[in-house]
Amino acid sequence: MKRDYLPLLLIPALAAAAFPLVGSWSSWVTLSVAGLAMGLMIFIMASGLTLTFGLMDVLNFGHGAFIAIGAFVAASVMLALGTWMGADSLWLNLAAIGLAILAAMAVSGGLGLAFERVIVRPVYGQHLKQILVTTGGLIVAEQLLKLIWAPDQITLTRPAALRGAILLGDVAIEKYRLLAMAVGLVVFAALTLTLARTRIGLLIRAGVENGEMVESLGYRIRRLFVGVFVVGSALAGLGGAMWGLYQETITAAIGAQVIVLVFIVIIIGGLGSVGGCFVGAILVGLTANYIGFLAPKVALGSNILLMALILLWRPQGLYPVAKR
Template identity: 45%
Template sequence: MDLLISLVINGLATGMLIFLLAAGLTLIFGLMSVLNFAHGGLFIWGAYTGVWVFQMSNSFILGIIAAISIGLLLGLVTERLIVRPVYGNHIQQILITLGFMLVLQELIKVVFGPDQKAVFPPDILAGSFIVGDIVLIKYRLFIIAIGILIFVISTIILKKSRIGLIVRAGVMDKEMIQSLGINIKLVFMLVFMVGAGLAGLSGVLHSVYSGVIYAEMGLEFSILAFIVVVIGGMGSFSGSLFAAILVGLAQAFMAYYVPALSLAVNMLLMTIVLIFRPQGLFQVKG
């Protein structure tokens, strides 16, 4: 029983981290059909900057703020310089964002050095609660809490505010929104920045979670986010949460029982979804 609970908590924590990364991807795709292969690059920049600030200032909150800000900033740069020149051409978008991913990844090595870095959790989140025989690791609970918080805030914004309405309508039909006189490019830029900020947040949270950071983890982790976006349905916000939890749990259980197959099971999930339901489990577009 205690094993089951700790595996579930593991899975939920991983799922939340993937969700933070996938949420941006899915909205960016839904709104402008841009698939951002550089998202993993924003993730590692968030991780490295956040950890650097955290270790310098000894304040984890400052680290998180730094990670989100670098995400927002890089999101702006990516959108302006990389994505905007090739709007509408899918092949060029995929190629160019992958190239930018490469540049971001190598720049990490220039700025922070090529070696792996160890990261330790802040004192307040280190250790665990013990309830009966069950060990609850504090940091994992913290990640789950943050994930739920972000999901709730974003859902409220998406469902209740005017900008959320515009974004949801844009995902459904962007021409219609434009003809109502809304500057969809500006909205898109904002969504892109927020998505990048979430990627940065996910990066710094993940670096403490895994205890080590290295430049290649961006691409590795973003593959999971792609899988989630595909399973959840491109453009579906709640779909990506559902799929992220599914993938996180599958990952955690397989890593415990059949470690060799932990990536394979997610691939298998994605392949099955793509073959039988290419639009994903939750379809948004009308």
């Protein structure tokens, strides 16, 4: 199979095009790093959604609920571990964040299991009902969140070690963004390696191509799908936790805010494609930051424009998944 590198070139092209507009070298680097960090966080949240779609043709409009739940669980854990978070050691800080993230992933993964069983399973293959029922699930989940964590917002402060910026010459790079980038790259590497090099990954890829064939070879694609759904929900929880810590305030609407970017990303990338999702997420992150700097009022609109341009070029998204 010939590799298609054209969409990848879009990323440097976009960054290069933004350079003369931004003007100064140092703010350009800062913006690019911010864009990459934001893009990678969105990628974490979007990857699970695009995989479930690719594998089982299920689009979960309730995905935002897992993002929100991840953010809330992580925030609660971090608040409970206040002494670790306030400590002066980077390792204690990271341990607190790590625990919070694990808790967030566990809770949203568990909820994903329940969500799949109760809400999604009865409507396989019926798109209209899927959209309706998962939206219903989103409504219920958002109300439950308000019930448990009260309607007001939670304010989080990042630990001292992750506050502020590193100065490289006259370029300032926020420390937390580096952490977000590292986590995002690890998730991307883990996902690509799993998909490309393991037996499970092979089955998932085969399932995306032709589910019936995989089933007739004796594999239970249903079980595989539940697994992917749970992992996708857990990743949404992870992304939500990272995003919450990035924003430093968490409201029940956090899922609804981010899910819009997530949808734009998976449309740009091509529904079902992890690689496309990665490229799309970085494009969206960069655009949001460059435009946010140049013309803050139209930032979200610029992402819609980006989506429209890419759909004009490739109507199915950057990397269309073959059969659909």
